[in-house]
Amino acid sequence: MNLAETQQTTARQIPDRLTTPLVRTLKSWESLLLLVAIGIFILNSFASPYFLNAWNLSDATFNFTEKAMIALAMALLIIAGEIDLSVASIIALASTAMGLVMQAGFGTPAIVATGLVTGLLCGAFNGVLVTRLGLPSIVVTIGTMSLFRGISYIVLGDGAFRGYPSEFAWFGQGYVFWVITVELTIFAILAVIYGIVLHKTNFGRAVYAIGNNATAANFSGIRVERVKFILFLLTGLMSGLAAVCLTSRLGSTRPSIASGMELEVVTMVVLGGVSILGGSGSIPGVVIAAFVMGLVTFGLGLLNVPGIVMSIVIGALLIGVIALPRIYQNLRRK
Amino acid sequence: MTQLKSREAILVGAILLLLALVASRFPGFVTPSNLLAVFTDTAPLIILALGQMVVILTRSIDLSVAANLALTGMVCALINVSFPGVPVPVLVALALGLGALMGAINGFLVWKLTIPPIVVTLGTMTIFRGIIFLLTDGSWVNSHQMSAAFKAFPRETIFGLPILGWIAVIVTLILGLVMSRTTLGRAFFAVGGNPHAAVYTGINVGRTQFLSFVISGMLAGLTGYLWVARYAVAFVDIAGGFELDVVAACVIGGVSIAGGIATVGGAVLGALFLGIIKNALPVIDVSPFWQLAISGAAIIIAVTFNSRAGRSKGRVILKSAEHAQ
Numbered sequence: 063m064n065l066a067e068t069q070q071t072t073a074r075q076i077p078d079r080l081t082t083p084l085v086r087t088l089k090s091w092e093s094l095l096l097l098v099a100i101g102i103f104i105l106n107s108f109a110s111p112y113f114l115n116a117w118n119l120s121d122a123t124f125n126f127t128e129k130a131m132i133a134l135a136m137a138l139l140i141i142a143g144e145i146d147l148s149v150a151s152i153i154a155l156a157s158t159a160m161g162l163v164m165q166a167g168f169g170t171p172a173i174v175a176t177g178l179v180t181g182l183l184c185g186a187f188n189g190v191l192v193t194r195l196g197l198p199s200i201v202v203t204i205g206t207m208s209l210f211r212g213i214s215y216i217v218l219g220d221g222a223f224r225g226y227p228s229e230f231a232w233f234g235q236g237y238v239f240w241v242i243t244v245e246l247t248i249f250a251i252l253a254v255i256y257g258i259v260l261h262k263t264n265f266g267r268a269v270y271a272i273g274n275n276a277t278a279a280n281f282s283g284i285r286v287e288r289v290k291f292i293l294f295l296l297t298g299l300m301s302g303l304a305a306v307c308l309t310s311r312l313g314s315t316r317p318s319i320a321s322g323m324e325l326e327v328v329t330m331v332v333l334g335g336v337s338i339l340g341g342s343g344s345i346p347g348v349v350i351a352a353f354v355m356g357l358v359t360f361g362l363g364l365l366n367v368p369g370i371v372m373s374i375v376i377g378a379l380l381i382g383v384i385a386l387p388r389i390y391q392n393l394r395r396k
Numbered sequence: 397m398t399q400l401k402s403r404e405a406i407l408v409g410a411i412l413l414l415l416a417l418v419a420s421r422f423p424g425f426v427t428p429s430n431l432l433a434v435f436t437d438t439a440p441l442i443i444l445a446l447g448q449m450v451v452i453l454t455r456s457i458d459l460s461v462a463a464n465l466a467l468t469g470m471v472c473a474l475i476n477v478s479f480p481g482v483p484v485p486v487l488v489a490l491a492l493g494l495g496a497l498m499g500a501i502n503g504f505l506v507w508k509l510t511i512p513p514i515v516v517t518l519g520t521m522t523i524f525r526g527i528i529f530l531l532t533d534g535s536w537v538n539s540h541q542m543s544a545a546f547k548a549f550p551r552e553t554i555f556g557l558p559i560l561g562w563i564a565v566i567v568t569l570i571l572g573l574v575m576s577r578t579t580l581g582r583a584f585f586a587v588g589g590n591p592h593a594a595v596y597t598g599i600n601v602g603r604t605q606f607l608s609f610v611i612s613g614m615l616a617g618l619t620g621y622l623w624v625a626r627y628a629v630a631f632v633d634i635a636g637g638f639e640l641d642v643v644a645a646c647v648i649g650g651v652s653i654a655g656g657i658a659t660v661g662g663a664v665l666g667a668l669f670l671g672i673i674k675n676a677l678p679v680i681d682v683s684p685f686w687q688l689a690i691s692g693a694a695i696i697i698a699v700t701f702n703s704r705a706g707r708s709k710g711r712v713i714l715k716s717a718e719h720a721q
Contacts, residue, residue, distance in 0.1 A: 197699050200457075200514075201653045204640055205695030212689025219685050317685075321637075325518055338512045368534070370632065374526030381505065381519040388509045 091335035095350045098383075099357060106361035113364055120241035124311065125363075126330075126356035127245040128304040129323060130349070133330040134256040135300040137348045139293045140331055141260075143273045143340030144199040146188060146294065149301045150323035151210035156180040156305035158214040161223030161315040170230045177306040178299060184210055185298015189291040207324065214317040223315040234311025245307050249352075252300075257345040265289070273340030329380045330355055354379075403650035403702070407665040411672060418676040425679050432557055438671025439564035440465075440619045442664050444638070445645040446571050447612035449663040452646055453588045454608045455655030456506060456513035461616040462638035463524035464498045466630075468620030470528045473537040473546075473630035480543040487546070487621055495617015496610050498524060503609030507602035513609075521639070528632045539628035550626045560622055567615065572660045584608060588655030644691055645670050648698040669694070 106113045113119075132149050139146055159180040160173045168176075184206070191202045236244040260266040268289050271279040280286050309315055334351035336343025355376060362372045419426045444461050451458045468491050475482055475490070498520070505516045539547070550560040557565075575581035586594040587604045594601055624630045649666025651658040670691055677687055 191696065191700070195700055195703065197703055198653045201643075201647050201699045202696065204643055204647075205692050205699065208640065208644070208688050208692030208695065210692070212686070212692050215685040215688055216683070219683065325522070328518060332515055338515050368529065370526050370529040370534075373522040374530075377519040377522035377526065381511065381516060381523075384511050384515060385505065385509050388511070392509075 092344065092347045092350060095333070095335065095347060095354060095383075099350055099354045102354060102357045102361060106357060106364070109361065110364040113361065116241045118360075118364075120237075120243060120246075122356055122360035123243060123246045125359055126352050127243070127249045128307050128311075128320075129327050129330060129355075130249050130352035131252055131304050131307070132297065132300045132323075132327045133334070133348050133352060134252055134345065135293070135297040136327050137331045137334065137336050137343055137345060138256070138260060138266075138269050139297050140328075140336050140338060141273045141340055141343045142269045142290055142293055143276065144192060144290060144293065145203065145328070145338075146185075146297045147200065147203040147324045147328075148184065148188060148207040148210055149297060149304075149327055150320045151207045151214075152181055152184040152298055152301035153305040153308060153320040153323065154214040154317055155184060155210040156302045157309045157315040157319050158217050158223070158317065160305065160309055162217070164223065164226055164230075170227050173226070173230055174233070174306050177309070178302040181298045181300070181302015181305060182295060183298070184301070185295045186291075188298065189294030192294065193287040193291045211317060211321075218315070218317045224313070226309070226313055230310050231313065232310070234307045234309070245311075248303070248307070253345060253349050257349075260345050265292075269293070270341060273337075273342070326355070326376070329376055333380060333383055404659065404661045404665060406701075407649065407662065407669065411665065411669055414669070414672055414676070418672075418680055421680040425676060429556075432561065434672060434675045435564075435668070436558050436561040437675060438668055439560045440623055441638075441641060441645055441671055442564045442667040443567050443615050443619050443622075444642045445649065445663045445667040446567055446660065447615035448642045448646050449649070449651050449658045449660070450571070450575075450584055450608045451513075451612045452643075452651050452653060453584050453655060453658045454605045455588050455591065456605055456608065457517065457643070457653075458499075458502060458609060458612045459514065459517040459639045459643075460498070460502060460521040460524055461612060461642055462635040463521045464495055464613055464616040465620040465623060465638070466632070466634045466636075467498070467524045467528050468494045468617040469624035469634060470531060470537070470620075470630045470632075472621045473542060473624050474531065476543055476546045477537060477541045480546075484545055484549045488549075488618065491617045491621035492614050493617070495620060496614040498617070499609045499611070499613015500606070502613065503606035506609065507606040510602075513605075525632060532632070534632060537624075537630040542625070542628060547625050547628050550622045560626060563618070563622065567618075568660060568664055575660055580604075580607065585656065588657075590656070641670060641691070644695045647695055647702070650698075650702055652702065653699075666698075 136146060136149065156177045160177045163173050163176040188199070188203055188206055191197050191206075192199045233244055238244055238247045260269060268279065268284045271282065271284055272286050272289060276286050304320075308320060312319070330351050331343075331348055332338055333354065334343065334348035336348065358375055358379070359369075359372050362375065363369075415426055424430060444465070448458055448461060471494060472487050472491055475487065502513070502516050502520055505511050505520075506513050550558060550563075552559050554562060575584065583594070583599045583604045586597060586599055587601050591601045594604075623635060627634070645667040646658070646663055647653065647666070648669055649659070649662035649664070651663060651666075673690055673694070674687055677684055677690075
C-alpha cells in the first residue's frame with residue numbers, strides 16, 4: 063500500500079467503500095432492475111397500442127399488488143435466512159375463514175378482521191414450529207402449505223363461497239382517486255413502512271445480522287428467535303391482507319384460490335436482489351421487481367401471450383438475472 | 397435395540413398401525429392383491445422420492461421433478477402419436493435420456509454458476525411446464541391417440557406385479573447398491589455431511605451435486621413415460637404439485653433437509669406411507685379432500701419427530717483434553 067492510499071484512508075473512512083456513493087448507486091442491483099423495468103416499459107409501449115393508457119396501466123397493477131404485499135414481508139424473512147412457502151395456502155385458509163364468517167351473516171369489518179387474524183394465526187403456527195421446535199422453515203412451510211390448503215378443501219370440497227357484501231368489493235375493486243386503486247395504495251404505504259423498518263431501524267439491522275450470522279447476532283444481544291417469530295407473524299399478516307384483497311377482487315372463495323402464488327412471491331423477492339441464502343437485499347429492489355413482473359405479464363397479456371408462456375418468461379428471468387452477473391464475473395476473472 | 401429404534405423400524409411400525417386401522421374398518425384393504433395394487437399405485441412416488449433423496453442428501457433440492465415428468469411424458473406421447481412404430485424400449489431410453497438432460501441443466505446451473513438449487517429448480521419448473529404448452533398449444537393427447545403397446549407396457553404383470561411396480565423395485569435395488577457400495581454413493585453422503593471436508597478428501601462437490609441432479613432428472617423422465625402410459629393421457633398440468641409430495645415422502649422417510657442423512661429404505665417407506673394414506677381414505681369413507689391436510693400434518697409430525705431423534709449430543713472423545721482447556 064503506498065503513502066497516498068494510506069492518507070486517503072482516514073479513521074472515519076471505511077476502506078471497502080472507496081468508490082463514490084453515486085457510482086455505487088449506479089452499479090447497484092436496483093438500478094440494473096430499474097433499467098430492465100424502463101426497457102420493458104418502452105418495449106411494451108411500442109409492441110401494443112393499448113399499453114400507454116392510464117386505465118390499462120391501472121388494471122396492470124392488479125396482477126402483482128397482492129403478491130407484492132406478501133413479497134415485502136417475505137423479503138425480510140428471506141434476508142433473515144428463513145422462507146415461508148405456505149403463503150398461498152394461508153390465502154386459501156384466510157379466504158375460507160372469511161367465507162364462513164360471511165355466511166354466518168357478519169358484515170365487512172368482521173370479514174376483513176377474520177382474514178387478517180387467520181393470516182396472523184397461520185404465521186404464528188409456522189413461527190412456533192420454526193423458532194420453538196427449531197425445525198427447518200422450508201420443510202415446516204411445505205407441510206403447512208398442504209395443511210392450510212387441506213383444511214380449506216375439507217371445509218369447501220369442490221364448492222365455493224359466493225355473495226360477499228357489496229361494500230367488501232372496495233378492497234379489491236375500488237379506486238382511491240382517478241386510476242389509483244385501493245390495492246396499489248395499500249401496497250405503496252406498506253412498501254414505505256417496510257422500507258423504513260428494514261433500512262432505518264434497529265429491527266431491520268437485526269434482520270440483516272441474523273441472516274448473515276445468527277450465532278454472532280445472538281452473541282451481540284439480538285433475540286434471534288423472537289425476531290424470526292415476528293417475521294413469520296408479519297408474513298402471515300400480509301398473506302391475510304392479500305387474502306382480503308384477492309377475495310374481494312374475485313368476489314368468491316374456492317380452495318384452489320391463489321395456488322402456486324408462493325413461487326411467484328419468492329421469484330419476486332429473489333428478482334429484487336434478495337439473496338436466497340439470507341443476509342442481503344433491499345425493499346426498493348423488491349418493489350422494482352414487483353413492477354418488472356407486473357409489466358412483463360401485462361405486456362405479454364396485451365400481446366395475447368397465454369399465461370403459461372408468461373411463466374416461462376418469469377422463470378427465465380429468475381435464472382437469467384442471477385446467472386448473468388455470475389457469468390460476467392467468471393469471464394472477468396479469466 | 398438400535399435396530400428397533402431406527403427411523404425405518406418406526407416407520408414400518410407406523411405403516412403397520414395404519415394398515416391395522418384401515419383393516420379394522422375395511423378388511424379387504426389388506427389382502428395381498430390390494431396391497432400389490434397400492435404398491436403399484438405408489439410406484440411413481442417411490443421412484444421420484446429416491447431421486448429426490450439423492451439430491452436432498454447433497455444439500456440441494458429439486459422442485460422441477462414434476463415438471464420434468466410432465467414434459468418427458470408429453471414428448472413420449474407426442475412421439476407415439478406421430479410415430480406409433482417406435483418400440484417401447486426406445487421410448488424408455490429416450491425418456492431416461494431426456495429426463496437426464498433436464499436434470500443436467502439444473503445440475504449445470506448449480507455447479508458452474510453456483511446458483512442456489514431452490515432458485516434454479518423454481519425457475520426450470522415453470523420453464524419445463526411452459527415448454528409443454530409451447531409443444532402442444534395446450535391440447536391433450538388422449539387415450540385413443542396412443543398405441544396399444546405404449547399404454548400396455550406399465551400394466552403388463554409379471555408374477556402378479558405390474559411392470560410399473562417392478563420398475564420401482566429395480567430402481568430401489570440399484571440405488572441401494574449405488575448408495576452403499578460405490579464411491580459415488582459415499583461421495584453423496586460426504587458432500588451432504590460436510591462439503592468442506594469432502595473437498596479435502598478429493599471429492600468435487602459441484603460435480604457430485606451435478607450428478608445427483610442428473611439421477612433425479614433421469615428418474616423423473618422415466619416416471620414421465622410410465623405416468624402418461626398408465627393414465628393414458630398427457631396434458632400440461634399432469635402431476636401438478638407432485639414435487640411437494642415427493643419432498644414430503646423424503647421428509648417422512650427421515651431424509652434430513654440439511655443434507656448428509658438419508659437412507660434408501662427410509663425414502664421408500666416415506667413414499668409408501670403417503671401412498672397408503674392416499675389409497676385408504678376413499679376406502680374408509682373419508683372424503684378425498686382430507687388427503688392434502690393429512691399429508692401436511694404427516695410432514696410436520698415427521699419433521700418434528702426427526703429433529704427430536706437427531707438431536708443427540710456430541711460425544712466427548714477425550715475427557716482429559718476437555719478438562720485441560
